[in-house]
Amino acid sequence: MLNDVTHAALNFNIAYIHVRTYTTHTNIHIRIPRIHAHTRTHTHKYAHIYNTYTYAHTYTCRHTHTRAYARMYEYMCAHTYTYARTMHTYTHIHTHIHVYAHTHIHMHTHIRMHIHTCAHT
Structure with missing residues (x-):
């Protein structure tokens, strides 16, 4: 056995x-x-055949990589208003900030199987 x-x-x-x-x-x-952050979920499945002294180890590794990108754009706008009644000119300057966020989730699964055979003497 x-x-x-x-x-x-x-x-x-x-x-x-x-x-x-x-x-x-x-x-x-x-x-x-590895250096980059990721999560791993391992599922181990074992199959044993005792009478032939051969057993196989099959385990599945699921890798989930999550990457987040954030970019910020900043630009200024100037608006000039001229009132015809008073002939006064006003200039309004304000800043727009736009944040672009992107999240990429990549998941891949690989299955490896190891088969071991033992000789019975």
Whole structure:
């Protein structure tokens, strides 16, 4: 019968630590996220076939990247008014500020499968 697998996954903001403990050895997987901010959702699916000593690990990683762009435009307008009755001229200057915001959300999914075959002696 295949060795029992004990695994624990911890997802921090600074690192992703995955520890798997077998009866003979222990695997520790530490992954540091990239510099840009993103969120990760991991779905682990395990399929075990004990009689053939073959087990497959299939896990799906969903990466969601969110980027926000903000641009500000500032320009001035001058309006001149001349009153015909008094012949007085007034100039009004005001500033327009326009903020352009754009948010881009990109999501992609990749699926990886690992198949391990153990020989029984």
